[in-house]
Amino acid sequence: MMKFIPFVAVACFAASAQAQGQVNVICSVQAEWCNMIGTVYTRTTGTKINIAMKGSGEALAQLIAERDNPKTDIWFGGTGDPHLQAAEQNLTLEYKSPSLPQLHGWAQQQASQSQFKTVGIYSGPLGFGYNTELIAKKKLAIPKTWNDLLVPALKGEIQVANPASSGTAYTMVATLVQLMGEDKAFEYMKQLHKNISQYTRSGTGPIKAAARGETTVSISFVHDAPGEKLNGFPVETVTPADGTGAEIGSMSIIKGARNLDAAKKFYEWALTPSAQEMAAAAKQFQLPSNKAAKVDRNVPDFKKIKFINYDYAKYGASAERKRLIAKWEKEVNSLPR
DSSP states (O other): OOOOOOHHHHHHHHHHTTOSOEEEEEEOSOHHHHHHHHHHHHHHHOOEEEEEEOOHHHHHHHHHHTTTSOOOSEEEOSOHHHHHHHHHTTOBOOOOOTTGGGBOHHHHHHHHHTTTSOEEEEEEEEEEEEEHHHHHHTTOOOOOSGGGGGSGGGTTOEEEEOTTTOHHHHHHHHHHHHHHOHHHHHHHHHHHHTTEEEEESSTTHHHHHHHTTSOSEEEEEGGGHHHHHHTTOOEEEEOOTTOBOEEEEEEEEBTTOTTHHHHHHHHHHHTSHHHHTHHHHTTOOOEESBTTSOOOTTSOOGGGSOBOOOOHHHHTSHHHHHHHHHHHIIIIITSOO
């Protein structure tokens, strides 16, 4: 694995190497991956890279606040819905990368749906995580469908994030609505609510809790589990047999970027196989968008997963997201447990 060099050291290295310009990046993937990007990009290009780590919701809020005077050049990673919202609100720049033909169809579709204001850089399926020791100890069945989460034996045994703060949880809401129809999906979520012990702020919170035995089951992106397992935690995952959705992690150039040429160079670098393969080195196991990137054995096998035909354009739109979250708050989160 790449040896970690603190960000300050990276900045100093760049300066001493007479860095060729700089680029300001909001990074919405996990910290280890962000740090690795900062280290490798500075070493290989001599460009100073300033990285701010923010969740995708927080990143979008910053772009809105800085609309008239952007302090960021590029936004890397995080669930695709906020990137689509940024595109819709004209906060990001249209850019057709010459690398697009090298990418999987879902990544190209993300670009075309946003009028080329964002692009898919990885994908990861939604599913369930579970603590193998707790499942066995409590003699619980491993949930294999969405309805399996409703059994009375799982009361207080499930964690999921809050869709108002988490792209992971919003993906769950949008997936259920598309899978079941809106009325049935909300009835389902009301029943599920009875079994939820906690709605976390972060989408990775529930899988970390399951890994550490703080909850038995999580609703999570399943690519977040292998890293926990490699760290020695007793956690496994399953994707629902009746169908699931997936995130398309995305990347966008900020409209009004002060370092536009440097932003485009970083964008192209981030779409290369070698750059995308760094995710697995940082124990992040999403499927890379470049078809030539080596796929780590810990990445979920997409061929074995039943996916719904997820409408990223509709459910990534600001008005639909706002409506569904408000409905969830009113009809689900307000209920007693």
